[in-house]
Amino acid sequence: MEGPDAPLVLVTGFGPYPKVRVNPTATLARAVAGSPRLRRLGLSARAHVFETSYAAAGAQAPGVIAAAAPVACLHLGLAPRERMLRVETRGENRTRALSPDVRGNRPALRALRPGSPAALRSAAPLGAILAALRRAGLKARLSNDAGAYLCNAMYFWSLDEARASGARRPVVFVHLPRPAPAPGTLPRRRRKTVRPTDAELTAALVDIAIALARAGRR
Template identity: 40%
Template sequence: MSPTASSEAPVLLITGFGPFPGMPRNPSAALARRLERSSRLRLALGRALRVRVLDTTYDAVGTQLVPALAEAPAAVLMLGVASRAKRIRVEARACNRASRFYPDASGRPSASLTLDPAEPAARHAVVAPQALAILRRHGLAVVGSRDAGRYLCNASYFRALAEPCPVLFVHIPPVSSAKRPRDAVRPRRGRLDPAAQAQALTEVALFLCVRGRAAARTR
């Protein structure tokens, strides 16, 4: 089943992140752009697909993410890089917390340890188990996670999960530029292969759209 495009509001919002200290090239941005070029998503959604590469700053949550969410997408797929991860991580929740030890791309840390004192301690993604199963069917090295960190990925996810639509955050491993020895063990299929990741995430995106359109009809 494929979602039908809407001329009034985006069916799907996909976000990635730009560079930040220690990550001069953020692979989540490249992956988001790859999904934007997906012929399957273009055929299903047309102009109802929105892709936004967010600045990796706390200000961007309010100035870039919130306006994108204000367009009322039917579903949101968020991508980020986990610098120490060796597998894809499907994040099941975001917490109302931050760290003051890690400055953002502008050099500023979070203003407080709590993202919003008026909001709950955590928000959960009900679509995470199904998305995890889809990625596993594609043979990717993937694991479920309940800790999206205390940086911009978690902060943006926490904000997006407040929306009345399916929202999912997927962390991908960094792409290593180091050459492996010839006798090194190959990583599991698709772990660092952007094409394989994009193919699997396209299916996840379409699943989110179907769920989002169904939920919208009941509201």
């Protein structure tokens, strides 16, 4: 049963951003946090959905992490053009002013956190996570580039929080494809897709949360 000392995983997603009116990472983060399977294993998770803006997410991230005091962090981002899951291996301390955030702003500084390392690698069990996803029948790969948007920023902020506090907290960022439409929502000729469903993604992300919780409490 879940108790006050149950290992807690912080699971985050993002809200809408330009050209994405509904961000599935928000729903998926909440689904993972509410998983009965976690509770049966004596684990727990908390979901937080960040506004997709540099100002809001950058200001809120330290407080959200500190308040949760998690043993591990699982961050989710949407990669709309992908057809597989990308398990990111590192976050970079840099911005590229390519796309505006949901407020229409671009980052003003080249570094996300001046004075912090140029890049930080995840200490999470990435190989085991990748293997578990593939055993579940999902297409997945490791990636060395978390992109040039809020996804990379969130990953670096979280990794840097763990580094600065001395926490031995495994942190991982997973880029997700758009989930497949529910059966019956599209004409028959358009139903064929290789994208995973919401249920498949939720189950896979719960597996990742379990692996992270176990790694974080060792």
